[in-house]
Amino acid sequence: MTKPAPKRYRTANWKAYNQALIQRGSLSIWLDTSMSWRATRQGKRGRAQAYSDAAIQFCLTIKNLFGLPLRQTIGFIQSLLKLAGLDWSVPDYSTLSRRQQMLQVSIPYQKRSGALHILVDSTGIKMLGEGEWKTKKHGAEYCRQWRKVHLGIDAKTLQIRAMEVTDKRQGDAQMLPSLLVQIPADQPIACVSGEGAFDTKACHEAIAARGAIGCIPTRKNARPWKGSSPGVLARNEILRATKRLGRAIGKRWSGYHRRSLVETKMHCFKLLGERVTARCFGRAKLQQGGRGC
Structure with missing residues (x-):
């Protein structure tokens, strides 16, 4: 089957579009006077x-x-x-x-009714090392180090619902179960979308455990998995649909391309700074959590 032509989006209401761009630079800070600024005693020994x-x-x-x-x-x-x-x-x-x-760190969000469509992805934040220009002109004097930020956002409201900070050696698929754990158990999840790196048994089992559907493309040389667990059956069904419809139509039919919204959220996240100022892992993790707020 032929690949469908991509849609072209054009701005129709320029007045509203320009006003939205102006509002991005608006600065308003509200202080909740009912906030507990002073700490309450916990009944423990010590100061x-x-x-x-x-x-x-x-x-x-x-x-x-x-x-x-x-x-x-x-x-x-x-x-x-x-x-x-x-x-x-x-x-x-x-x-x-x-x-x-x-x-x-507690990331605030607005509760909404209905099941969630979670989009997951990760990005790297530089911790140590020279800038790109200095490295290109004179070379790197020491090895650059990175931290990885794993995000799970709501596709409808674009709010961050789950976040983890790890070192650069941590794989994307390994953190998906941890991201789903951060979402309350009483909050239903309808779908979880991720790239092909999340096509693992652990990810599909974690998604099936929450009663959700995994919108994860299979690898090009993928084969059916053995077993009868809910995650294996769901993944094999995705593989059969991909072989029947083709990868391009299968992605459009499943709504996989909505995952681009998490890429946009990553860009907004990096606008607050693409470098970690804290070298201690605990402080660096808190710094990224503060950005999520």
Whole structure:
């Protein structure tokens, strides 16, 4: 069968399009006065923490959003609190540096009804090494190091629903079960879309365990798997449909091309900075989590 011609999308309403581009540069920061800024006592021995996790996460989010050092972050937040008419104290830079290594980042999202269509992908963030121009002109003086960010987003709202940060040696398919675990068990998942690297038994079994359909293309030399588990049966069904319809039509029929939305989200993610400033893995993981907020 012949490959269908791709659709061409053209902007029809230029007035609304221009206004949307202008709104991208709008800066508005709302401070929730009901937020628990001071930490509550946990009933444990030792000195209690002065600031809550929400306060620390807010300060570090501002730091990553504007690319500020810790000391400048403190001054910026003091100005925001003064403009908001709040008399809250701001944690010092040593407290932020100490707390960010063990802080559990919670990525906010808006709940919606219906089953989710999860799009998964990963990208690399440079941690150490010279820039591209210096490397091209004079060569690299030392080995560049990278961290990998694995994202799972909602195809309808484009909100980040799951995220993991690993080293560069971690494969994409190995992190899919961990991403699905981050989605609450009471939230139904209709479909999980990913590239061909996720065509593994572990991924298909994790998707089938959530009662979802895997929209993952099989490899070109793929063969049927042996076994009768739900993940194996679902994957073999994808293989049969691909052989019957062809790879191009099979991808259009299954909605695989919606996975390009996660590539767009990766671009937005990298706009906040394509380099990790923290060398400690715990702080680097928190830094990427702050970007997801």
